[in-house]
Amino acid sequence: MxxxxxxxxxxxxxxxxxxxxxxxxxxxxxxxxxxxxxxGAGKSTLLSLINGLRNQTSGKITLLGTELPxxxxxxxxxxxxxxxxxxxxxxxxxxxxxxxxxxxxxxxxTKERITEVLELLKxxxxxxxxxKTLSGGLKRRVAIARGFLHDPQLLxxxxxxxxxxxxxxxxxxxHLRLLKSQGRTIIVATNYLDEAQxxxxxxxxxxxxxxxxxxxxxxxxxxxxxxxxxxxDAEAGEKFIDILSGKKGVLRxxxxxxxxxxxxxxxxxxxxxxxxxxxxxxxxxFRFRSxxxxxxxxxxxxxxxxxx
Amino acid sequence: MTMFLRVLSASFRAEIIKLFRSPFLIALVMVQAVTxxxxxxxxxxxxAFAPTALIDYDKGPLAKEFVKNLENAHHSFSLMFNYDxxxxxxxxxHGNLVAIIMIPQGFSKAIAASRTAPIGVVIDNIDTDMSMDxxxxxxxxxxxxxxxxGFKEIRVESAEKDLIxxxxxxxxxxxxxxxxxxxxxxxxxxxxxxxASEFESKxxxxxxxxxxxxxxxxxxxxxxxxIVSVIGLTVAVAVGLIGWGIKPLYPLQMxxxxxxxxxxxxxxxxxxxxxxxxxxxxxxxxxxxALPLYLFSGTYEPERFDGNLLWAMxxxxxxxxxxxxxxxxVLGLKVTxxxxxxxxxALAGWALLAxxxxxxxxxxxxxx
Numbered sequence: 001m002x003x004x005x006x007x008x009x010x011x012x013x014x015x016x017x018x019x020x021x022x023x024x025x026x027x028x029x030x031x032x033x034x035x036x037x038x039x040g041a042g043k044s045t046l047l048s049l050i051n052g053l054r055n056q057t058s059g060k061i062t063l064l065g066t067e068l069p070x071x072x073x074x075x076x077x078x079x080x081x082x083x084x085x086x087x088x089x090x091x092x093x094x095x096x097x098x099x100x101x102x103x104x105x106x107x108x109x110t111k112e113r114i115t116e117v118l119e120l121l122k123x124x125x126x127x128x129x130x131x132k133t134l135s136g137g138l139k140r141r142v143a144i145a146r147g148f149l150h151d152p153q154l155l156x157x158x159x160x161x162x163x164x165x166x167x168x169x170x171x172x173x174x175h176l177r178l179l180k181s182q183g184r185t186i187i188v189a190t191n192y193l194d195e196a197q198x199x200x201x202x203x204x205x206x207x208x209x210x211x212x213x214x215x216x217x218x219x220x221x222x223x224x225x226x227x228x229x230x231x232x233d234a235e236a237g238e239k240f241i242d243i244l245s246g247k248k249g250v251l252r253x254x255x256x257x258x259x260x261x262x263x264x265x266x267x268x269x270x271x272x273x274x275x276x277x278x279x280x281x282x283x284x285x286f287r288f289r290s291x292x293x294x295x296x297x298x299x300x301x302x303x304x305x306x307x308x
Numbered sequence: 309m310t311m312f313l314r315v316l317s318a319s320f321r322a323e324i325i326k327l328f329r330s331p332f333l334i335a336l337v338m339v340q341a342v343t344x345x346x347x348x349x350x351x352x353x354x355x356a357f358a359p360t361a362l363i364d365y366d367k368g369p370l371a372k373e374f375v376k377n378l379e380n381a382h383h384s385f386s387l388m389f390n391y392d393x394x395x396x397x398x399x400x401x402h403g404n405l406v407a408i409i410m411i412p413q414g415f416s417k418a419i420a421a422s423r424t425a426p427i428g429v430v431i432d433n434i435d436t437d438m439s440m441d442x443x444x445x446x447x448x449x450x451x452x453x454x455x456x457x458g459f460k461e462i463r464v465e466s467a468e469k470d471l472i473x474x475x476x477x478x479x480x481x482x483x484x485x486x487x488x489x490x491x492x493x494x495x496x497x498x499x500x501x502x503x504a505s506e507f508e509s510k511x512x513x514x515x516x517x518x519x520x521x522x523x524x525x526x527x528x529x530x531x532x533x534x535i536v537s538v539i540g541l542t543v544a545v546a547v548g549l550i551g552w553g554i555k556p557l558y559p560l561q562m563x564x565x566x567x568x569x570x571x572x573x574x575x576x577x578x579x580x581x582x583x584x585x586x587x588x589x590x591x592x593x594x595x596x597x598a599l600p601l602y603l604f605s606g607t608y609e610p611e612r613f614d615g616n617l618l619w620a621m622x623x624x625x626x627x628x629x630x631x632x633x634x635x636x637x638v639l640g641l642k643v644t645x646x647x648x649x650x651x652x653x654a655l656a657g658w659a660l661l662a663x664x665x666x667x668x669x670x671x672x673x674x675x676x
Contacts, residue, residue: 051517054675073519087514091326103318104518104525106311130329146514 002029003062004154004185005050010059012045012209019045021209023059027187029153032180034200034217035189038293041206043189044084047156050187051081064153077105080152084159086143090132094123094142097131098149105150113149121145121175137168144172148179155179157188161195173198193293197221205300212300224291224299225251225263228273232259236281243280244273251299259283263291263299315520319528323502327536337498337536341490341544345552348482348489357386358406358441361396364389368416370457377453378409378445400432407431407442419457476639483552484638487544488630489602491569493594494540496577498533500590502526503581503666507673516674523667526582530574537570554638561637561648569630572655575662576626582666585673601625629654 005027012020020042027033035043048054049061052069061068066075088097095114102110118124121141131139140160148155160176161169176199180186190196196203197217205212205220215223230240237260241253244262250273251263262273270288277283291299327333362378364371379387391399391408399405410428418425429446433439455465503526506512515522545566548554556562577594584590604618605628622628629651632644644651 053513053516076517077519079517081514081517083510083513085510087510089322089326089511090509091329092322096322096325100318100322101514101518103314104515104520106314106519 003027004029004064005187006060006062007046007049008060008062010049010061011057012042012049012054013057019209020049020056023211025204025211025214027185028202029185030180030183031201032176032186032188032199034196034203035187035206036191036193036196036203036293037189037206038191038297040208042209043206044158046206047081047158047187047189050154051079051156052076077150078153080147080150080155082140082143082147082155082157082160084162086139088131088139088143088146091130093128093130094118094134094145095127097142098146101146101149107150117145117149120178122171135164135168137164137172140164140168140172141175144175148184153185155184155186157186159190160188160199161190161192169195191293193217193221193296194290197290205296207297207300212297220296220300221290222265224296225265226267226270227289227291227295228262228264228270228286229256229289230259230262230277230286231284232282236283239281240277243276247273247276249273261295263295311520312524315524316528316531319525320532323529323532324535327498327532334536334539337494337540338543341494341540342547344486344490344493345483345544345547348486349479349552351482358438359386359388359404360407360409360442361391361399361405362387362389362409362411363391363393363396364411365413366411366415370416370419371411373456374411374415374449374453377456378449380449380452397430400430403432403434405432406438409446472640474640476641480552480554481635481639481641483548484554484634485602485605485631487541487548487566488569488627488634489598490544491537491541491566491630492573492576492601492627493598495534495537495570495573496580496594496598497591498537498577499530499574500577500581500584500594501587502529502533503578504585504587504590507581507585508587512670512674516671521667522670522674523663526578526666526670530571530578533577534570534574537574538567541566541570556638557640558637562634565630565633565637568652568655569626569634572626572630572659572662575659575666579662579665579669582669582673601627604628605631626655626658629658 003026005025007023007025010020010023011018023046035046037043045054049056049068050063055069063070064075064078066072089100092100095118098114098117099110102114107113115124118127121144123138123141123145126134126138126142131142134142140162144157144160147157157176160172164172173195176186176188186199188195188199200217202214203217203220204214213220230237232240234255237255240260240262241255244250244253249265249269251265253260253262264270264273267288274286277286362375364375375387387409388405391405393408393410396405396408400408408428408430410430412426412428415425427446427450429442431439431442454461506515506522506526506529512522515525545562549556577590580590580593581587584593604622605625628644629646632642632646632651633648633655635641635643636648646654
């Protein structure tokens with residue numbers, strides 16, 4: 001498969017502080033790739049190395065066949081960027097923002113293209129609304145509309161659903177999936193594992209400027225294990241851990257303030273484990289859920305190996 | 309080139325829309341333009357006219373002659389006649405008068421009889437500048453009076469030869485210069501704020517990832533800010549022409565230098581916006597340096613009276629050259645040793661410098 005962006009042993013430093021350390025990564029064309037990590041992991045910095053807002057300290061980055069840094073305006077016209085803070089002109093309307101962007105990218109048939117994009121992102125009814133009066137979710141949608149207005153080969157989105165409500169979040173995800181289905185390569189940076197699961201074909205997990213692993217989101221979740229949270233008192237929790245440790249299919253069991261969390265290799269083990277627990281002691285309740293990002297990190301760090 | 313013009317025009321349009329969606333800002337710009345005219349007028353009025361009560365106890369013909377000489381003796385005198393001594397003293401204590409001049413009873417008779425007549429003077433010496441005006445003016449008036457009356461003891465008289473064929477009123481002189489000061493403040497601030505707000509709102513990052521250099525967008529914004537500045541200055545010029553009765557000798561040259569000033573000071577504002585990246589410091593800086601620059605630039609009085617050091621320093625400000633051109637255009641004065649052409653070239657140099665600084669710093673400041 002064609003490679004859109006290739007990082008080869010890339011470092012980025014500010015003074016003596018290392019922000020990104022020895023990153024090697026290939027981003028494939030036509031996929032949605034996620035940069036996953038907690039705040040300060042280096043996700044936004046990695047994005048800014050691709051979009052040209054920063055230059056790497058060492059190593060090699062190739063974007064659409066061109067080595068970075070590059071001052072080539074034609075290369076910049078092939079990428080679209082949606083910033084974390086949207087970077088929209090707040091005093092202008094949605095349409096005026098897009099019209100201005102169309103001029104920057106020298107688009108033809110401006111009105112038709114803007115209308116097409118507004119319809120795609122269901123923003124037609126907000127066309128003449130001044131941006132500062134839009135909700136956070138709508139502003140994100142306008143920023144996404146502006147990002148791919150010029151039909152870029154690569155769309156880079158920093159935190160696509162930061163600060164938006166659940167409904168808007170799902171709407172944005174579905175728009176991004178639609179763009180992917182039209183053959184675009186998309187890179188998203190996110191804090192949320194569920195977002196990566198909902199959107200990405202592949203994720204690169206970053207932690208403190210290092211690339212921990214690259215894998216499919218489902219693989220990462222299964223590796224961390226499906227989580228069974230059990231509410232019980234501390235004494236019962238200790239007893240359950242003793243019984244469950246070493247059982248086949250149990251990856252890990254941790255005490256929590258409300259009881260314990262048991263990580264299972266397979267969803268189907270849920271009933272079997274609950275039967276064992278209920279037969280051993282008293283519980284106040286339970287729930288089954290996917291692991292969160294912190295738990296994925298923990299599993300990656302504990303095993304300290306590379307995932308294919 | 310087509311893309312350059314398209315982006316320039318789109319940025320211009322976007323900024324115009326933005327500015328005209330803030331009618332309060334436009335109104336403030338106009339008020340600010342006119343405010344400078346009032347400000348420098350106050351300088352002129354307080355510096356040029358010392359309110360002085362004249363109490364004539366004599367009321368004779370020679371006393372009246374003497375008053376005429378007082379009125380003509382010094383531009384600083386603003387004689388007021390409706391005071392008695394008690395009221396005048398009260399007004400001096402309240403700071404409404406600078407001095408009281410009293411012509412004693414028997415003044416006309418004493419002069420006619422060739423006797424010395426003492427003129428009583430009370431001076432508020434809290435401000436030496438004002439009291440020295442009085443101290444200079446009075447002997448001058450007495451000398452003129454003596455010469456007119458044929459006093460034999462006066463054997464010296466001045467033979468005045470004017471440098472130019474017309475006198476220029478001090479307030480008019482300063483108001484004309486204030487028009488380019490207003491251009492600096494309005495255009496510099498509007499342009500600087502427009503550019504700095506690109507950094508503040510981070511929209512500059514969007515510009516930086518686009519195919520065209522952000523400087524093209526900035527210039528479009530400066531041109532839009534120029535339009536609003538020209539509207540503000542037009543109001544100020546109208547106030548100057550109608551309110552102050554200024555009649556420009558070369559109206560087209562006056563319009564030309566004001567337009568050039570608006571554009572060049574806009575570019576200077578752009579360079580400051582790129583350098584500082586924040587709107588409030590840009591506005592404060594321009595506002596803060598405008599008045600000292602104005603005074604440096606020979607706008608308070610012709611530059612050669614300010615001493616060589618200030619005059620040399622004035623050459624490093626664009627206002628100096630703009631003042632040189634506008635004083636020539638409106639009043640026919642040559643207040644700089646440099647010709648009008650050289651002054652225009654110096655302003656063009658400032659424009660190029662502002663463009664170069666902006667170009668050098670834009671990407672650097674975005675990357676930082």
